[in-house]
Amino acid sequence: MKFPYPGALTALQYLTSTAGVLVCGRCKVLEHDSLDLLTMWRFLPAAVIFYLSLFTNSELLLHANVDTFIVFRSLVPIFVAIGETLFLHQPWPSLNTWLSLSTIFGGSVLYVLTDYHFTVMAYSWALAYLVSMAVDFVYIKHVVMTIGLNTWGLVLYNNLEALLLFPLELLIMGELKKIKHDISDESDWHSFAVVLPVGLSCLFGLSISFFGFSCRRAISATGFTVLGVVNKLLTVIINLVIWDKHSTFIGTVGLLICMLGGIFVSTVHKQA
Template structure:
């Protein structure tokens, strides 16, 4: 009896340690992701190449873990790849505009525009996926997000046309991406890791096209020609961390969703954003004014209200969890 009780105690303790460890890993990864991406794109100002390396890291990790039987993903199929191509293009555009936004604006601006996305996704789901219009309390949460974003924008002393152009591009691409990804998930029949693999692999294959269209290849050639420090440790480190954090947030995100309740995961999401804001205020000189920070916090409050107003049973929420996990480096 004593040994059984002791064994149960150790099992319970190990479970608690594992659960808190996973939650801590997710919080750390998610809160640092935007900061590290900002650091990476400042040191390595080639958004297309940076996102391509992130795609490559995630693709290689999924394939390797699949070979080691650590996870299961759907096999690659040319017909499925062709069907998935529009989603991959949208995914590429959303992450590319994400990197460009971080290059031209501060992290606060990124968080605000990311928080506004659900407002437009709600409309898109109703118009194109034939979902019912959101409930009144959901509209209230979306209005709160919108009010916070307006407060932030009108007090943004670092306002620049280029930054907000990319912010709008990010908002549009993310909205279309979220709506279309939901359509793909409902119709294409891939499992979660299959979606991640197809998404990242096809986005990676689009990288050469982006090099030509955006002229990034010429910029990189000039950097190499002038013998810049792009290959130095101070550049390689943030780029490497950016790639690893994108992979880390996927792993801890899946593990965390299994280990804790949906409400607990929502609370962690709030903690992540708060940590991001705090870290941003501490390490960067360029961030929002205190009024802008209040607007940012209002956006986050609206995000909490939105998640609570749209909470669903576990089975219904599982599909939406898969959509979120496709955003490995968002």
């Protein structure tokens, strides 16, 4: 991996999104809510949860293959469906939805049982990612519907506050020491092959942040979670074609079963 600094990568994405909203707002390209300390304080828990979800996301991708990431991402709707009912006072999912969620669970079990890349470190991060993402989807849905910010305001507050949390990660994870060592060791972290994908990820981060908050307004927390599962199909295809670090044939079948369950859930939501 040419840029093995998950904390620094997410911080660059936060910085790009924050600066992009502020500059575009200054140029009258878009409108965002103004910054004030009271709203920042109210938004802080959501920013912390968002930061933890992206941090565990990055650590999981660092320690596990893409297939493992997608399987655990596919499990998130199960816990979000429960959390949405218990904490957002939504009705319990229908029987068809539970059957679809059970399909996701069955596929994930099949994958785990055949995963020859299994390590305690990777699956520890996977569990942390699962918990943080489930909490993120439920709580941020609550924030989006109650805090009174427009979509660009949500993007600004979310990324700015997450950026302010970055120094804590540097201290806790020791990433700063690793970055200093690699810079002094004359690694190729500043080469075009590294800068281009990192820069593109920052631009995509801004667009994903905007469209993500727009979707959270429009659909349920469970529906938004399932949407994220279904759009991983292209990722699976690319991973199988380009990379050699993927699961066995049976593990891939389990992965596709997970995604099929996500499609079933999406179909049930459309019919409801």
